[in-house]
Each structure stands twice: as structure tokens, then as C-alpha cells.
Amino acid sequence: MKAKAVRFDRTGGPEVLELREVQVGAPGPGELRVRVDAIGLNRAEVMFREGSYLYQPSFPSGLGYEASGVVEAVGDEVSVFSEGDAVSVVPAFRLTDYGTYGDHVLVPAAAAVARPVGTSPETAAATWMAYLTAYGALAEDGRLRPGDHVLITAASSSVGLAAIQTAHRLGVVPIATTRTESKKQRLLDAGAADVIVTETEDLPDRIANITGGTGVRKAIDPVAGPGVDALSRAISPGGQLLVYGALDQRRTPLPRAQHFPALTTRTYTVFEVTTDPERLRRGVAFVNAGLTSGSFTPVMDKTFTLDAIADAHRHMETGTHIGKIIVEVPH
Known part of the structure; x- marks a missing residue:
């Protein structure tokens, strides 16, 4: 299927980020295809785009660790999720393998958690990292x-x-x-x-x-x-x-x-937490308990749209934000 995704062909400032039309295929074994509703930005993604992260991008590169949305398709060997499930994507992969900056993305099922009932896509995208x-x-x-x-x-x-x-x-x-x-x-x-x-x-x-x-x-x-x-x-x-x-x-x-x-x-x-299934299970239970009790309330700073992703990165680079920068993905 055709989708929109953020790509970049060289390291550099926010101006290297481009929204492009791409092909997103069916999910492979252990994967989900997710219709993305909201994306949470992280400093790691700025560093990855700049070439100063833990590892270097391979071009053309996508990016993005975190998102919330709805499962559109389920690959073989996935038994936990079904089409129509509301999920959040947690950072449990390398940005050279997967990315969440798009309107439809493939992600590992192991990097998805169920979105609590009544939680908005924006709140879910601001939570897990x-x-x-x-x-x-x-x-x-x-x-x-x-x-x-x-x-x-x-x-x-x-x-x-x-x-x-x-x-x-x-x-x-x-x-x-x-x-x-x-x-x-x-x-x-x-x-x-x-x-x-x-x-x-x-x-x-x-x-x-x-x-x-x-x-x-x-x-x-x-x-x-x-x-x-x-x-x-x-x-x-x-x-x-x-x-x-x-x-x-x-x-x-x-x-x-x-x-x-x-x-x-x-x-x-x-x-350390997200790539260990048992530690992730305990972490998700801890966070969900905090969300349910009201003791955890994600703080959101400012919201951008996907076609303004470069502006969202510029805002993060100013260091003036307090809490999570969110990118909404309309459909």
C-alpha cells in the first residue's frame, strides 16, 4: 500500500527531513502494520538525524521510536494482537531497522503494547519512552x-x-x-x-x-x-x-x-527493559498502574503535524520545551 513517511538522505539539520510517498507491504513474521495516529518525539531521533547517536543511519533512512495507532494487519507468528487493536509502539528496535515517522508503518509485534482504554493517541504517544x-x-x-x-x-x-x-x-x-x-x-x-x-x-x-x-x-x-x-x-x-x-x-x-x-x-x-520480555511486562504493568491511579500524567508540550516534522525537530533543538513534543497524523 502507499503511505507517507519521513526520510532523509544525509545527516544534518532538520532541513534534511522530507515527507515522501513510500510503499509499505504486508507485515512479515513477527511484525504488525500500524496506522499511526500520533508520534512522540525523542532527543535520540535528533541525534540520529545529526549523526551523533549510538549508531549511524543507513540511507535513505527513516526514524522514530514511539507512536500510537491501530493495528491494520498482523504477520505470521503473532498471537497477541489482532486487526483493530489500539496499540502503542515502544522503543525496542534499531532505527536502521524500523521507524515510526509515517502514517502507516511496519513494527515488530514485540515493540507494541496495548493502549489503555480511554487513553487518547496523543497521551499514548507521550507515555512509553x-x-x-x-x-x-x-x-x-x-x-x-x-x-x-x-x-x-x-x-x-x-x-x-x-x-x-x-x-x-x-x-x-x-x-x-x-x-x-x-x-x-x-x-x-x-x-x-x-x-x-x-x-x-x-x-x-x-x-x-x-x-x-x-x-x-x-x-x-x-x-x-x-x-x-x-x-x-x-x-x-x-x-x-x-x-x-x-x-x-x-x-x-x-x-x-x-x-x-x-x-x-x-x-x-x-x-534494557524494552528488549527483555519479562522486564517489559513488569514495566508496562507498573506504568499502567500509575496511569490508572492518576499518579502518572504525561506532560505534553506542543503538537505538530507530520508535514511539519522539520519544525518539530527545530522546536526540540531550542531546548525550550517542557515535556513531550507530539506529532499528529491525520487520516
Whole structure:
């Protein structure tokens, strides 16, 4: 069938993205064909388009990790989904193999989850990357106990906001960081117990003041780079620094051990959860429980249409957004 999909033939700025007419065939074994209603944008896709992601695109390339829609066709060896099912696509594949920026797309059935009844396509597209990332970073390893402090950097992102809500669900005290004063009140309104403006405040000193000198039990950080040094000085002995991104492309140093006794550092990506069927099942149950109870409410920033995908990427690059950028796909 004919479909519209975003493609690019070289790495570069948002201008390389083009909406093209493509052929989308029947789903193969283990695949679904999904009519896409909404797409959630992620920083990883900007980095992939720029050529600065974990791996390089192969051209012509599509992109997109996340979407919501309706199953149109089911491939062999798929027993969980049927035509007409409302689903969300979660990041469980390489962008060189599949992509969600289109009106009809093929995706692995293993990367689809049922969309909760009553959930809009836009909300569903804003949910899974953010909340599964927060689940794996905060809830799964059992390190955090009620009353512990957790430091959430770049907290105005969709993952950061999901992490604030996840911390509250775990009974943990979320401390957020943001670079400038402009987002501070929004983060307090979103549930952060305290907000540190890194452009004007000393992070370790502020953490010591907030926690009574004990430090945070865990810090989760998508930035990396030299800034992890200051983060590590804010973590209590025996705590953990978890780095889940690389927005700062500079080398990330190993924190100096003499300043941070018994500090555990590790890298993490959501793929640890989404590519393991049992961990994904637990993560989906955790997120769905939060959505049902009302303790999880995805924050959406601005909505674009598919033919304005370059503008959507430009908006993400400004860094002014708070929460998820959504692309609607009319039919």
C-alpha cells in the first residue's frame, strides 16, 4: 500500500527531513502494520538525524521510536494482537531497522503494547519512552526506599517529568535541576520538592543544604560529560550515579574516588527493559498502574503535524520545551 513517511538522505539539520510517498507491504513474521495516529518525539531521533547517536543511519533512512495507532494487519507468528487493536509502539528496535515517522508503518509485534482504554493517541504517544525509562532508572533495582532523595537532571524533559512522578509513586523525594530560572516554577508545579538552577547555583552545596548533608541516594542524568563530577559530589556514600544519555558529547570522566566513597556508577538505556520480555511486562504493568491511579500524567508540550516534522525537530533543538513534543497524523 502507499503511505507517507519521513526520510532523509544525509545527516544534518532538520532541513534534511522530507515527507515522501513510500510503499509499505504486508507485515512479515513477527511484525504488525500500524496506522499511526500520533508520534512522540525523542532527543535520540535528533541525534540520529545529526549523526551523533549510538549508531549511524543507513540511507535513505527513516526514524522514530514511539507512536500510537491501530493495528491494520498482523504477520505470521503473532498471537497477541489482532486487526483493530489500539496499540502503542515502544522503543525496542534499531532505527536502521524500523521507524515510526509515517502514517502507516511496519513494527515488530514485540515493540507494541496495548493502549489503555480511554487513553487518547496523543497521551499514548507521550507515555512509553519516558515512563519506561524512569521505571528502569528508579524502580527496578530496588536501591531507593521511601524517604530517600533522588536527583533528576535536565528535569524538564519528558523523561525528567516522568521521573518526578515515578519518584512520588515510590515515596522518594525528587530534586530537579534545570539550567536556567525560566523553568524552575514549572518543575515545582510538576512535583519537584526542590529545583536547583545550575547556571547560578552550586549543585553540591545546594544538595547538602536540602538533604542536611547526607546527599542523595541516586542521581539520574541524561547529559553526561564533565558535569558528572559535580553530580557525584552530591551523592551519599553507597549511592549511585546512573547516566542514561549523552547530550554533552565531551568525554565523561570517572568520578574521583577520594571524594565519593563507595559510589556506584553505571550507564543505562531503556532498551534494557524494552528488549527483555519479562522486564517489559513488569514495566508496562507498573506504568499502567500509575496511569490508572492518576499518579502518572504525561506532560505534553506542543503538537505538530507530520508535514511539519522539520519544525518539530527545530522546536526540540531550542531546548525550550517542557515535556513531550507530539506529532499528529491525520487520516
